[in-house]
Amino acid sequence: xxxxxxxxxxxxxxxxxxxxxxxxxxxxxxxxxxxxxxxxxxxxxxxxxxxxxxxxxxxxxxxxxxxxxxxxxxxxxxxxxxxxxxxxxxxxxxxxxxxxxxxxxxxxxxxxxxxxxxxxxxxxxxxxxxxxxxxxxxxxxxxxxxxxxxxxxxxxxxxxxxxxxxxxxxxxxxxxxxxxxxxxxxxxxxxxxxxxxxxxxxxxxxxxxxxxxxxxxxxxxxxxxxxxxxxxxxxxxxxxxxxxxxxxxxxxxxxxxxxxxxxxxxxxxxxxxxxxxxxxxxxxxxxxxxxxxxxxxxxxxxxxxxxxxxxxxxxxxxxxxxxxxxxxxxxxx
Numbered sequence: 001x002x003x004x005x006x007x008x009x010x011x012x013x014x015x016x017x018x019x020x021x022x023x024x025x026x027x028x029x030x031x032x033x034x035x036x037x038x039x040x041x042x043x044x045x046x047x048x049x050x051x052x053x054x055x056x057x058x059x060x061x062x063x064x065x066x067x068x069x070x071x072x073x074x075x076x077x078x079x080x081x082x083x084x085x086x087x088x089x090x091x092x093x094x095x096x097x098x099x100x101x102x103x104x105x106x107x108x109x110x111x112x113x114x115x116x117x118x119x120x121x122x123x124x125x126x127x128x129x130x131x132x133x134x135x136x137x138x139x140x141x142x143x144x145x146x147x148x149x150x151x152x153x154x155x156x157x158x159x160x161x162x163x164x165x166x167x168x169x170x171x172x173x174x175x176x177x178x179x180x181x182x183x184x185x186x187x188x189x190x191x192x193x194x195x196x197x198x199x200x201x202x203x204x205x206x207x208x209x210x211x212x213x214x215x216x217x218x219x220x221x222x223x224x225x226x227x228x229x230x231x232x233x234x235x236x237x238x239x240x241x242x243x244x245x246x247x248x249x250x251x252x253x254x255x256x257x258x259x260x261x262x263x264x265x266x267x268x269x270x271x272x273x274x275x276x277x278x279x280x281x282x283x284x285x286x287x288x289x290x291x292x293x294x295x296x297x298x299x300x301x302x303x304x305x306x307x308x309x310x311x312x313x314x315x316x317x318x319x320x321x322x323x324x325x326x327x328x329x330x331x332x333x
Contacts, residue, residue: 048266050149052134054141068099070275071325072267073137073151075128076233088128088136089156089218090233093148095325096275101282104324107230107290111301113309114143123309133266144291144318146325150266156217157192158262160210162240165255166247168207169239171216175203180222184215213239230290289324292317293331 076090088110095104110125116139119130127139133151140148163169173181178200185198194211208216217236220229247255267275297312323329 048134048137048150052138053149054138055147055149056141056145069095069097069326071095071146071148073133073140073148075133075136075151075153076156077128077153078156085129086155088125088153090230091125091136091140093140093146093325096278096284097328098278098282100328101284102328103284103286105234105286105288106321106324107234107288108140109227109230109290109292109297109310111308111310112143112292113302113304113311114139114314117142121304133264143314144321146322150271152267153264155262156214158259159214159217159236160188160192160194162255162259162262163208163210163213165258166240166243168209169213169236169243170205171208171213171235171239172205173200173203173208173216174222177216177219177222178203180219181212181215184218185212188215188218227290234288287330289330291321293320296320 072094074090074092074094075088076092077086078089091108091110093104093106093108095102095106097104108124110123112124113121114124114127116122116127116130117135119126122130124139124143127136131138133153137148137151140146182199185200188211189195189198192211198209198211200206200208200212213236217233218229219232222228265272292310292312293316296316297310301308301310303309320331324331
């Protein structure tokens with residue numbers, strides 16, 4: 001059934017694992033009655049307190065007020081169990097600009113040195129640890145003077161099971177990544193109690209198991225540090241989407257039902273259905289950027305109280321991000 005989807009719509013499927021879920025449920029389970037049941041399980045029982053997340057009416061232009069520009073936060077959580085308080089190991093803003101028919105994927109560096117309410121200066125990803133998604137949204141809104149109203153959280157440590165259920169994913173392993181990758185494989189096997197031989201022995205394009213792919217996404221010291229790490233995380237997501245498109249909707253629906261507990265969101269069921277329908281019925285172009293932009297952060301970061309932080313020019317980043325989200329003006333070097 002996925003082969004019949006127009007080319008531009010296939011690009012939309014690549015947005016994130018969550019938007020993939022929406023698309024699959026509409027296509028694969030809508031007429032079986034499974035989609036609403038699963039979407040209801042994802043949707044929250046209680047809504048997020050919007051008064052606590054730093055929304056600012058003064059920056060909401062007419063298109064935003066008319067819900068033509070919707071920005072969500074996607075958090076990839078670093079935790080070993082549901083009882084553990086997580087940090088947001090990956091942070092992404094997803095802007096759906098319905099007036100311009102654009103999807104903007106904005107990776108946010110997790111080690112940014114920012115102010116967190118009632119905590120003080122700390123790394124951006126620590127906001128999730130101190131106050132969950134509410135404090136994370138408030139920190140993003142306060143730091144960049146934007147209005148992000150909803151979030152989606154995905155548990156990274158659920159990825160091995162999902163990827164294995166997909167039959168593995170294809171990734172191109174570089175020679176300089178192998179040592180660090182194998183270190184993470186051994187660590188993650190111990191943490192998740194996964195047995196078997198998963199060591200990567202050679203470079204090149206190859207099928208990775210779930211534990212291998214998770215470990216690949218967590219490489220930090222090989223290459224360009226955390227900047228390259230965010231690229232690897234996107235590659236894993238893209239590879240999962242590519243593999244998912246070759247699997248029948250019924251099988252995917254069962255896979256998603258099995259792993260649905262790994263997803264948490266503040267989106268209401270009505271908003272999920274509205275976003276999903278809009279993405280299906282319209283053709284969107286997709287753009288990807290990372291913030292801070294080149295030249296707006298300190299090369300090498302800074303050591304403060306024996307801890308490394310990525311320090312950056314907040315005013316420049318804030319101005320460029322606002323222009324990109326609300327005015328569709330993309331900074332270029």
